[in-house]
Amino acid sequence: MIELTGCLSPHVPTPQKGHTRLVWLTPDRGTARLRVITWTCYCRATLYELCQAGGQGFIRRTLQLEGSPAIHETYRWPIRQASDIWRALLSGEAR
Numbered sequence: 238m239i240e241l242t243g244c245l246s247p248h249v250p251t252p253q254k255g256h257t258r259l260v261w262l263t264p265d266r267g268t269a270r271l272r273v274i275t276w277t278c279y280c281r282a283t284l285y286e287l288c289q290a291g292g293q294g295f296i297r298r299t300l301q302l303e304g305s306p307a308i309h310e311t312y313r314w315p316i317r318q319a320s321d322i323w324r325a326l327l328s329g330e331a332r
């Protein structure tokens with residue numbers, strides 16, 4: 238799905254029927270040395286980021302509310318597995 242809107246980052250599509258439902262957790266406080274590897278487009282209300290910390294990967298979801306963003310994270314996985322789940326998110330196979 239290509240949208241000619243001038244956006245540089247991908248948009249998360251509508252989930253496919255029977256998509257994998259990711260578990261969204263309240264983030265641990267004080268996550269040390271977090272690296273954001275890639276992210277979805279900021280033009281949408283919900284921003285997803287593929288993050289790496291301590292050799293593990295996870296996805297962070299930020300709902301950009303006025304004043305106080307609501308942030309959730311997935312479980313942590315080996316970075317390769319986290320990348321697979323990131324691709325599934327971008328293809329509508331997971332949400």
Ligand SMILES: [Zn+2]
Nearest residue numbers: 244278280281
């Ligand atoms: Zn966009």
